[in-house]
Amino acid sequence: MQQSREYKPAIGQRRREGVWRYLLGIAIATAMSTMMSPAFASSPGFAATPDDLAASPGLLNQEEDAAPVVKAQAEVAKGQDGCFLCHKYSGLGRYEKDAKNRIVKRIFYVNEDMHRASYHGRLNCSDCHEGVDKIPHTDAKKVDCGKTCHLTDPSTGKRFSHKDIVKDLEKSAHGAKGSASGEEQSDLPACRDCHTNKPYLLGVQQQMKSKAFTEICHQCHEESAWIQRFLSHINYRLSMRRPSSEVVRLCSKCHANPDMMARHKLDVVVGFLDTFHGKAIQFGDEEVANCLNCHAPYALGFSPHRITSRKKDNSPVNAANKRETCAQANCHAAATQEFATGSKAHPSLVKSTLLVKEGDSGGTATTKLVQVDEALQAKILHWIRLFYQILIAAVVLGLGGHRLLDLYAMYRDTKRGGH
Amino acid sequence: MSGHGNNERVFARLTKSERIQHVILFTSTTLLIITGFMLMGEDWVVRMLGPTGKSIFYWRGIVHRIAAVAVSVVCFYHLFYVLFKTTGKSWIRDMLPRLKDGVDAYQNVMYMMGLRKERPKLDRFTYLEKLEYFSVYFGMFIVISTGTMMWTQSYWPKFYLDVADALHVGEATLAALAIIVGHIFAVHYNPHVYPMNRAFIDGNISETLMKEEHSLWYERLIAEEVSKPANTPEGGHGNA
Incomplete structure (x- = not known):
């Protein structure tokens, strides 16, 4: 139920914008619903449990034995989670009531390609959506962005997590601890109110798929999926995050x-x-x-x-x-x-x-x-504007009236044959 | 040009210097109005510009500043012109408002409404022309001073800049509308001169228009001509 509040603005946004925004809105909505949609934790064909992966070196690890793990994970990334068995159907969704008794539309359709192209494309559904063992998913827990991920940070080899950022946010004006407003905590933004797990810039990615572009990478690195992801990440981090209008x-x-x-x-x-x-x-x-x-x-x-x-x-x-x-x-x-x-x-x-x-x-x-x-200050500015509004009205009506009257007089003279 | 024959006698209305001042004034004012009101546009209009919007916005600022410098230079030159040049001194002497302007305005309105038989006899500059002329002084004082403040914004308190902005926008709107309903009518749509009064190009005014709009000035010039026929200082120069 709680997710619906985050979801609503995406719909509103889509209505206001043009076709391009509409398509982007679908992409965002899809990516978001990927994160929201409950998933099977254990399913046939799941190559490795999260613990296995955590114990082994991550994708960005440079150790020699990393290559087989990369391959194993790449297979996982091809959607062996099993969630797409159902969630690939675009009609999957329902209307339901949210906490404030408003009827909201929930879409559970996930475009797998879109998800794989997103920032979190390497993760499987169950990595974020925990405790989804039953159908219907009545046991699904709320996604916690601050949890410790099974991916490792290549700089330290430690397991990766957003928890420092979550802690920072909690202490900030937008967080439960830092906010001055004790009441109405539900208004405070969660991660997903601002971050939408967008796809990497598709044009750039297309360019990176070309062999010539990544040839130099291949001299040392084997796995092209890894190379593309690495380049996408660096490119994204070096480029502007959001246009100002979006901020x-x-x-x-x-x-x-x-x-x-x-x-x-x-x-x-x-x-x-x-x-x-x-x-x-x-x-x-x-x-x-x-x-x-x-x-x-x-x-x-x-x-x-x-x-x-x-x-x-x-x-x-x-x-x-x-x-x-x-x-x-x-x-x-x-x-x-x-x-x-x-x-x-x-x-x-x-x-x-x-x-x-x-x-x-x-x-x-x-x-x-x-x-x-x-x-x-506001009053002074108001008086200036009011002064000009009156002056403009007086000048336009006065001058315009005088000119119209003049036209009438000239017309009258012409009819009399005066001039 | 209705009824104005080609071989009609003409009188000098604007000197070359005045015409050059006027051309600089109206080109830069037009640019200033266009580039300035681009900031007042609705966001959906602006968004239609798409990716070119950024460079349009950049050039908007550059053009606005160049035109602002041009208009400021011409304004300060005009002050010098009316204070120190012979033709300029005669210009400002005839332009200064006097009691007759009030009487003229009253009598003209009465005539237009059909409550008086004759139009008042108007001199070299009519009461409306004087009003327009001194409005430009007032307007230029406001927009040049507030514009300079906003150009050197880092040195002013934010609130003063807010005030400057409000004055700049208000005065610009007033000026733009006054030019349309006042000046554009007088020199373009006025049936006496339609499609335009050519005085700003060749500096001349026809005898017919003199009689219609500046009859007092016309009579004065003719009287001067009669008293000393040759080398009249500001009179006409024979048949064109």
Whole structure:
């Protein structure tokens, strides 16, 4: 039942976008339902149990005896999990009620090729979906992204896990421990609210399948499936993760939702797309700041998983740190403290009087508190706009009326044969 | 050009310098309006640009700045022109608002509504032309100062930039609409001059149009011509 909440936005997103987005939406939905769909833990033809694989060196291990294991795992990767016996049928799904009694559509169809091309394509269903032994899968546990995986980290040889990231997230503003809002914990995002196990860039992958492209790899490495996966991984990590427009849409899913923000006593972000940054992003400019470039700038060592409230001292958007954030990566290299503080980079629906901590020009925090009256600022901007609205109406109606009257007078004169 | 014969007498309306100033002003203003209002576009329009949007956005900013410099230079040159050049001084002397403009406006409106028999006799610059001219001063003061602020944004508090942005957008919208309903009508759609008043190209105004729209100026020039027939300083130059 719980998964349905994560699933809904994908449907909504599909409706808003064009054909390309629709296809991508299907791909994402498919990949997501792969992760959600319960799977058989033990099935005929399953080559190795997770424990066996854990004990043996992983795919990225460079030891000599790795080759047979790679082959064994590649066979597993060909879908010997047995789940696709049922889950390959595109009609597999049902309507059901979620926790809030809304009817939601659940799709259990998984496109195997799509799954194999995704980031988690090397994993089998049962690696993430534990305890799926019965049909129907009434014993399925919720997928835990923080569990220890049977794959090994090639740098240490230890078993791989996302648990450090999960811990970071828990302590962040988005986590159960770090969130200021005690109630409504169900609003807090889970891994899959942001991460959708997308397929690797298909065009690039197609290129990598060509023999010429990977010939140099084959001089030392044998397994072409491994080579492709390795290249895909490196290529993905070196390229931009998400276009800015997608980041904005992702954050807006919650932060532009007035009901949800009211539950957590947070400002609703409404004006970002009207700012210069927002406009540039709409044009496809990736050089300007999206949400994450200010709220969790990688360039300054922050991570989206450790995002904190702007009221915390270590937040990049805390008034004491804002100047440095604006000046990062030569964005606004000459930014002064006054430029960075004193008003928000994007307006909110709720206009409140804030107490912000002001730093000196060197960027180190001082204890001087400056009261920024956001309500007054909003009023002043409103008055300017109102002044121009009235002036524009007066000028257009006045001038236009005068010209129309003039036309009428000329017409009248012509009829009289005056001129 | 209705009723304006080709062999009609013409009078000098704009000097060469004024015409060059005007060309620079209207080309750069057009570019500024187009590139500026691209930021106000609906997102679905912008999204239709697809992958080319990025370079369009880049060039939008460059063109806006180049046109802004051009328009600023021409504005400051115009200030110099009206303060120190002979033709410029005569221009600003005739342009300064006076009590007669208010009377003219009242009488003209009364005439147009059919409550008066005669149009008022208008001088070299009519009350609407004066209004347009000084609106440009006001508008240019706002957009050049706020535009400079936004160009040097790092040195200003964020809130001042918000104010500058609101003023810049408001003034630009006002100017664009005022140009359409005011100036474009007066020099293009006005039946006296349709399809356009050619004064901005050759600097001349026909005798017919003089009589229709600037009859007081016309009478003054003719009177001057009668008193000293040769080398009239700002009069017409014979039959074209």
